[in-house]
Amino acid sequence: MPSDKTLTALITGAxxxxxEATARRFVKEGYRVIxxxxxxxxxxxxxxxxxxxxxxLVLDVRHEPAVASAMGSLPREFAAVDVLVNNAGLALGLxxxxxxxxxxxETMVDxxxxxxxxxxxxxxxxxxxxxxxxxxxxxxxxxxxxxxxGNVYGATKAFVxxxxxxxxxxxxxxxxxxxxxxxxxxxxxFSLVRFKGDADKAKQPYAGLQPLTGEDIxxxxxxxxxxxxxxxxxxxxxxATMQAFSPFAFSRDG
Ligand code: NDP
Ligand code: 8X3
Numbered sequence: 535m536p537s538d539k540t541l542t543a544l545i546t547g548a549x550x551x552x553x554e555a556t557a558r559r560f561v562k563e564g565y566r567v568i569x570x571x572x573x574x575x576x577x578x579x580x581x582x583x584x585x586x587x588x589x590x591l592v593l594d595v596r597h598e599p600a601v602a603s604a605m606g607s608l609p610r611e612f613a614a615v616d617v618l619v620n621n622a623g624l625a626l627g628l629x630x631x632x633x634x635x636x637x638x639x640e641t642m643v644d645x646x647x648x649x650x651x652x653x654x655x656x657x658x659x660x661x662x663x664x665x666x667x668x669x670x671x672x673x674x675x676x677x678x679x680x681x682x683x684g685n686v687y688g689a690t691k692a693f694v695x696x697x698x699x700x701x702x703x704x705x706x707x708x709x710x711x712x713x714x715x716x717x718x719x720x721x722x723x724f725s726l727v728r729f730k731g732d733a734d735k736a737k738q739p740y741a742g743l744q745p746l747t748g749e750d751i752x753x754x755x756x757x758x759x760x761x762x763x764x765x766x767x768x769x770x771x772x773x774a775t776m777q778a779f780s781p782f783a784f785s786r787d788g
Contacts, residue, residue, distance in 0.1 A: 540587075543759075544568040544605075544615045546595055546653055547622030549576035551722030552672065555748030556619055556755050561587045563756060568612050570595070570604075571622065595622045595649030596641075605656035614664060617759050618657045620650045621672045623690075625728040628683035639686040646690035654701070661710045668759055671698050673716040675771060679779065691716070695769065702768060711766045713758045718773035720746035743776040 543560045547553035549571035557567050561584045569577050569584075570591040577590035589612045593604050608615075623646040626638035654669060661667025676684050677691030698714035705712065725736035739745075750772070758767040 540564065540566050541616040542566040542568065542612055542614060543617040543619060544570065544591075544653075544657065545619040545621060546570045546593070546649070548580065549573045551724060551748050552717075552720070552751040552755075553619070553621040554580065555752035556621065557584065557588070559749070559752040559756050560617075561585075563760075565617070566612055568608065568615070595653055596644040598648075598652045601649070601652040602656050605653070614660065615657050616661075616666060617668045617670060618653065618661075619670045619672075619755060620653055620694075622649055622653075623672060625676075625687040625724065626730070628728060630683060631685045634685060642686050642690050646687075647693050650694060650697070654697075658701075658710070662705070662708050665709050667709075668711040668713070669698075669701060670713045670715060670755055670758060673698070673714040673769075675716055675718040675773060677716060678771070699768065702766070709763060711763075713767045714769045715751065715754055715758065716769060716771040717746055717751055717754075718771075718777045720748070720751060720774075722748050743774065745774050745777075746772065 543565045545553050545557050545560070545567060548557045548569035553571070557569050557580060560567050566587050567584065568589050568591055569580055570593045571577055572592065572594050574592045577592060581588045581590040589609060591604050593600060595601060624642065626641055627634055650671060658669070671694050673694040674688070674691040676688040677695045680688060695714050695716065698712050701712040719739060721740045725739055726733065729735040754770060754772055758770060761767060
């Protein structure tokens with residue numbers, strides 16, 4: 535049963551992948567956890583599994599008024615958020631920019647950038663007031679290394695990286711920490727979403743190698759959250775051992 539000293543984590547995108555694994559991990563480590571996401575049934579099932587340590591919040595992070603109102607009306611025992619895991623996010627499509635759908639680009643910007651901004655802006659004042667807290671943002675290797683078809687997805691993750699560093703600049707003098715966790719290839723529902731439900735296509739990126747898992751990333755998130763309070767991990771980049779870099783591309787046709 536949570537006590538007054540129990541830390542509280544709010545995890546966006548807790549219905550699948552990294553968020554779901556992180557919720558399980560944090561509850562196992564004795565935290566209270568707020569599970570946020572759009573799929574109510576999945577949230578209810580996870581809430582049931584995790585018991586009284588969990589509170590579920592059906593929330594679309596793209597809607598600022600809904601974010602502000604949900605964050606402002608958390609039950610008393612969950613209201614002082616110690617760790618915000620800004621994890622909700624997605625990639626849509628892998629087409630080159632000239633063929634990509636503008637509506638996919640807008641959804642990625644609205645979720646990965648604006649949703650993350652809304653959640654951060656809603657939670658940060660309380661952390662500063664309490665002089666305690668940690669914002670953990672899910673960036674990606676796609677925010678640092680370009681790849682064909684990564685166009686807007688990678689750019690949203692470059693935003694996450696720089697926003698995280700800029701938050702550190704603003705928060706100097708407080709005990710509020712900020713970390714950008716930047717994974718490479720990890721097998722979750724990410725590719726199923728990117729390829730819009732095409733299960734065969736979604737399997738391909740992981741075929742024949744051992745990708746990262748949700749649990750691997752939950753481990754990293756838990757690690758950065760539990761280093762001593764005087765230590766801030768700014769950025770942590772992690773890849774599967776079987777993923778690395780390619781040489782530059784050249785076109786010799788022109
Ligand atoms: P999943 O697709 O498995 O999970 C994504 C989560 O985000 C789901 O819980 C989904 O919940 C939630 N979500 C999406 N849109 C919204 C929204 N508008 N409002 C609230 N929640 C939303 O993917 P991952 O776990 O792999 O991805 C988590 C994060 O990690 C993302 O930011 C992703 O970009 C990043 N990442 C993923 C990598 C990978 O290879 N898997 C590598 C690097 C970074 P619901 O649909 O119920 O709302
Ligand atoms: C997800 C990793 O390389 O598929 O952020 O973009 S990648």
